[in-house]
Amino acid sequence: MSEMVKGVTRTGQFEWEVPVGYVPGMRVPGRFYLSDALTGTLEEGALKQLANVATLPGIRCCSLAMPDIHWGYGFPIGGVGAFDLTEGVVSPGGVGFDINCGVRLLATPLREAEILKKAEVIEDLYQAVPTGVGARSSQRLGKADLRSMLEDGASWAVRAGLGMERDLDRCEGNGRMDETDPSKVSEKALQRGLTQSGTLGAGNHFLELQVVDEIYDPAAGAAFGVEEGTVAVMIHCGSRGLGHQVCTDYIQVLEAATRRYGITLPDRQLACAPVDSPEGRAYVGAMAAAANYAWANRQVITHHAREVFGRRFGLAPEDLPLVYDVAHNIAKFEEHEVDGRRERVCVHRKGATRAFGPGAPGLPSDLAALGQPVIIPGSMGTPSFLLRGTEEAMRRTFGSTCHGAGRVMSRSGAKKQLAGRDVREALRRDGILVRAPNDASIAEEAPSVYKSSTEVVRVVHEVGLGRLVARLRPIGAIKG
Amino acid sequence: MSIEELEHTADLRFRVRAPSLADLFAEAARALMQTLYADLRGPATEIRPIDLESGDRESLLYNFLSEVLYLSEAENLVFTEAELKVTPSPPSVVGRLVGRPFDRALHAGGTEVKGISYSDLAIVEANGEFCLEVLFDV
Numbered sequence: 001m002s003e004m005v006k007g008v009t010r011t012g013q014f015e016w017e018v019p020v021g022y023v024p025g026m027r028v029p030g031r032f033y034l035s036d037a038l039t040g041t042l043e044e045g046a047l048k049q050l051a052n053v054a055t056l057p058g059i060r061c062c063s064l065a066m067p068d069i070h071w072g073y074g075f076p077i078g079g080v081g082a083f084d085l086t087e088g089v090v091s092p093g094g095v096g097f098d099i100n101c102g103v104r105l106l107a108t109p110l111r112e113a114e115i116l117k118k119a120e121v122i123e124d125l126y127q128a129v130p131t132g133v134g135a136r137s138s139q140r141l142g143k144a145d146l147r148s149m150l151e152d153g154a155s156w157a158v159r160a161g162l163g164m165e166r167d168l169d170r171c172e173g174n175g176r177m178d179e180t181d182p183s184k185v186s187e188k189a190l191q192r193g194l195t196q197s198g199t200l201g202a203g204n205h206f207l208e209l210q211v212v213d214e215i216y217d218p219a220a221g222a223a224f225g226v227e228e229g230t231v232a233v234m235i236h237c238g239s240r241g242l243g244h245q246v247c248t249d250y251i252q253v254l255e256a257a258t259r260r261y262g263i264t265l266p267d268r269q270l271a272c273a274p275v276d277s278p279e280g281r282a283y284v285g286a287m288a289a290a291a292n293y294a295w296a297n298r299q300v301i302t303h304h305a306r307e308v309f310g311r312r313f314g315l316a317p318e319d320l321p322l323v324y325d326v327a328h329n330i331a332k333f334e335e336h337e338v339d340g341r342r343e344r345v346c347v348h349r350k351g352a353t354r355a356f357g358p359g360a361p362g363l364p365s366d367l368a369a370l371g372q373p374v375i376i377p378g379s380m381g382t383p384s385f386l387l388r389g390t391e392e393a394m395r396r397t398f399g400s401t402c403h404g405a406g407r408v409m410s411r412s413g414a415k416k417q418l419a420g421r422d423v424r425e426a427l428r429r430d431g432i433l434v435r436a437p438n439d440a441s442i443a444e445e446a447p448s449v450y451k452s453s454t455e456v457v458r459v460v461h462e463v464g465l466g467r468l469v470a471r472l473r474p475i476g477a478i479k480g
Numbered sequence: 481m482s483i484e485e486l487e488h489t490a491d492l493r494f495r496v497r498a499p500s501l502a503d504l505f506a507e508a509a510r511a512l513m514q515t516l517y518a519d520l521r522g523p524a525t526e527i528r529p530i531d532l533e534s535g536d537r538e539s540l541l542y543n544f545l546s547e548v549l550y551l552s553e554a555e556n557l558v559f560t561e562a563e564l565k566v567t568p569s570p571p572s573v574v575g576r577l578v579g580r581p582f583d584r585a586l587h588a589g590g591t592e593v594k595g596i597s598y599s600d601l602a603i604v605e606a607n608g609e610f611c612l613e614v615l616f617d618v
Binding site: 043045046049070071072073074077096097098132133134136188191192201202203241244245247248251252255267268269271407408409410411412413437438440441444480 | 487488489490491492516517538543546549550553554556584587590594595596597598600601615617618
């Protein structure tokens, strides 16, 4: 490994440990998973953030990071931390601004050759799903609707005719967090939420057309509903301005609480409060409400996508079944084995995906023996992957795995080195059509600014933090 | 006064320099608006007041930029200028933001900012000028 990761110990072929003492005040070690090929991408800032998380009160086992670890704010991206419910804390810095940013995958019966006018299909999707900075919802939401979204999550959208009951069965936690408390969401957050339902956002958010081009695990593939050679739709977005405002509000609240509870922090973005405190409970209630908004939001976008496929190809909504929907910025209450006994803990996943193994609670009954479907997006030009959760992930990482490829180049570096138009043309030559509001946003998200999704997922598969089920090749995308 | 973009893998990090705290805050707001909308040209037709207090100047900056972001997104406004008075003790900022309604034809060239991060947020004063570093989650 390079000089900048001095002080880190290799503890396995893909496992590395950041010892207590790497930064002052660490209560447990840090642990991350990388192959030799990926170690060159590791930044000192990410390691420091991993170590900072280990200083938080009540952290159990260790501060963890997945193979897509990179430098973020508060927790590193790819970070996982589980906290005791009595001694431990909850922190917006372990969830992020985009609460319940997540990914869902829809199957279709179409073959790639049947998408005859791909540019027109992409344009239809771009027109159907409000995208980019300043985009406003095509829905007219009232305050009662918004409250129902925060209360009920994806099921609000299904009740409103924007989905099917089966969709809920294929969402993590049925597309809802029970801890929701809309009364803890500020007026500012509500105002932002009213106008952005069903919008995609910008940055790395996307709606992508893909082809299932390899099945690694036929039994799981069949059970998950993906067939080799068929087209799939992947949607990546979160809780929009409502979630961003919840995070902003509660960092202010928990900053004050941190001082009140005498907690010393290495980074103010890790502002936190005991899980079992008025401030901690308030944040959890608001965060869960924002998470529910995000599930409803992805459901609305799903509806728009199904409408486009209905108009273009005569498909019914049931012809585009939901494979699964996962959150990758969230804090959840789960039972795990820690130090040889079962404990209920608050698991923070910041750019990390739940990957529950066979027999874990809350899985759809027909998938219980296989494990949870796990969706790992690549980039516009590199494959995404469908995996299944494992017992190994339950044992090692509180049932968690990576959330994507992970960036290696800054956005400013990307814009300096890459012209958006060139990236667009290179993708087109590879058969990938991209529709975005501007070329700069394409340059910022070019395939070369990310680690190899194939290598990141290989590490996940080799370590056992997920088992490969299928690979999905991109053929087109709309981006914000 | 200057706005310099620093390296950060996932998000956008800026260093801003100005001769006074008021100019420093106004320039930080400009960095935020340029990130969101890229092009800030055009006549200003809207005014929104700012009146905030906080425990220290870093949290004041966090609150101020978060408020600018909120007003811009909630009211669909692009702020082109901030006229501010910043008092160091107790830390407060009063003044106004001036700008214009968002116009997709003019302002769609930027990227969304999800929030203002406290990570590595710092304001320092040296050699008669103020300098801050701030990270925007994008």
